[in-house]
Amino acid sequence: MNIEYIQRTRDYYRAQGFERDYRWANNNAIPFSRPQKPLGDARLAIITTAVVEPQIPKPTRSAKSYPLDEIPEHFDTSELSWDKTTTHTNDRESYFPIQALTSRVEDGSLGSLAPRFHFVPTEYSQRHTLTQDAPLIATHCLEDAVDLAILIPI
């Protein structure tokens, strides 16, 4: 039985005394397009919610792109919402599988990785995500001639 995270979030914050429930994004129209190149020629961009610069205060964090050769050994995940009772994030590959992806580039099944990866904050405000963060990342992906983009949210 899958966990119902939307309901669970609702119950959790009501128990914290919040009166208005969070409204999760709800889109009926789903964008879709087919890749233009075969996988062996395609360039993939990685998007993560794990934090690269924890020194930036959480309420002011916005989307940002970083060179692929500057992936932190450990991202900061302490302020994100995940199951800290059950698991841990001490293995970067469990949320940012760069070694697995690189191995698919090396064996030729995936064309290449984009020269930048992208951080997107887990934002309370859908307006920030829709009008600032997503367009910035989309622009950077176009600049990098990206064919495929994968978001791996913590």
Next chain:
Amino acid sequence: MVLGSALDILTQAGTPRIVFNDLPLGNPAGKPFDTAMQLRSVDAALALFYAAEEGGALETLPHRWSEQDDWRRNFMEVRPDNQAQLLSLGDENRRQRLENKRLGLFRP
């Protein structure tokens, strides 16, 4: 494409392609230090880019966190004996939000 573990959120958001790892939140690409599981997750994602026929395509991975399902209770658990603690967390959260506003710590 999203590789993730909160299926109801991803589905409601209208995600074009979802590879679903039914694991505790925190390890969407597979269990920590399980490189075989992580590689299978990545391979499933790469394959779904091409296998998907329409928006909302879903691939559910067969991965399990453990034999028991006890872990499913842990995240954001509300119990009779943690209600006071949760209310106090909420108070702290509301206080912090006001403080952030006062300090100008918010996005335009």
